[in-house]
Amino acid sequence: MYLVSDVILKIRSRTQDKKAEKWSDEELIDAINSSYIKLATDLLLFTDIKIITTIQDKFRYEIPYGMVRAMSYKLDGIQAVIKSFEWVSSHEEELEDYDLIVYQDEKSFFIYPENIKSDQKIKLTYNYTETIASEDDELKIPMYAQNALLFYTMHLVHQVGNVSTKQVDKSM
Numbered sequence: 001m002y003l004v005s006d007v008i009l010k011i012r013s014r015t016q017d018k019k020a021e022k023w024s025d026e027e028l029i030d031a032i033n034s035s036y037i038k039l040a041t042d043l044l045l046f047t048d049i050k051i052i053t054t055i056q057d058k059f060r061y062e063i064p065y066g067m068v069r070a071m072s073y074k075l076d077g078i079q080a081v082i083k084s085f086e087w088v089s090s091h092e093e094e095l096e097d098y099d100l101i102v103y104q105d106e107k108s109f110f111i112y113p114e115n116i117k118s119d120q121k122i123k124l125t126y127n128y129t130e131t132i133a134s135e136d137d138e139l140k141i142p143m144y145a146q147n148a149l150l151f152y153t154m155h156l157v158h159q160v161g162n163v164s165t166k167q168v169d170k171s172m
Contacts, residue, residue: 005136011028065122073123075111079100
């Protein structure tokens with residue numbers, strides 16, 4: 001188990017801040033959270049599946065919180081083609097060439113064709129991010145990413161406060 005408190009101890013040890021004079025725990029937790037989100041986004045660390053039950057004639061559904069990227073959408077086992085919102089809005093004449101299209105904005109996804117029936121199942125497979133709130137939280141990252149989290153967090157904390165040339169050099 002890799003806890004936020006473990007990362008804080010490693011940072012304090014490596015930066016010789018054992019008495020917490022340079023950074024508060026809250027500042028370190030904030031930097032760890034930023035690093036955690038960045039790694040989860042860049043490395044696509046977390047994957048989940050969500051089953052959504054459709055509602056008659058509703059073609060817009062909310063995406064899960066923290067979703068980074070949709071891997072696939074299936075409507076009752078039929079694979080959807082994923083297109084961008086921009087593509088759909090500029091290629092309306094080509095929509096009929098597809099049996100099932102899903103496109104999304106930052107908050108929701110849309111299904112085309114829009115003649116959705118009740119109680120159909122949408123299976124969404126996606127990558128997402130997680131966040132942490134306290135030093136007791138567990139960081140669910142593989143071992144190969146633990147040092148990346150540690151060093152990126154140290155890079156971020158060296159930029160806290162009045163950034164001097166010396167701090168920028170340490171950060172690098």
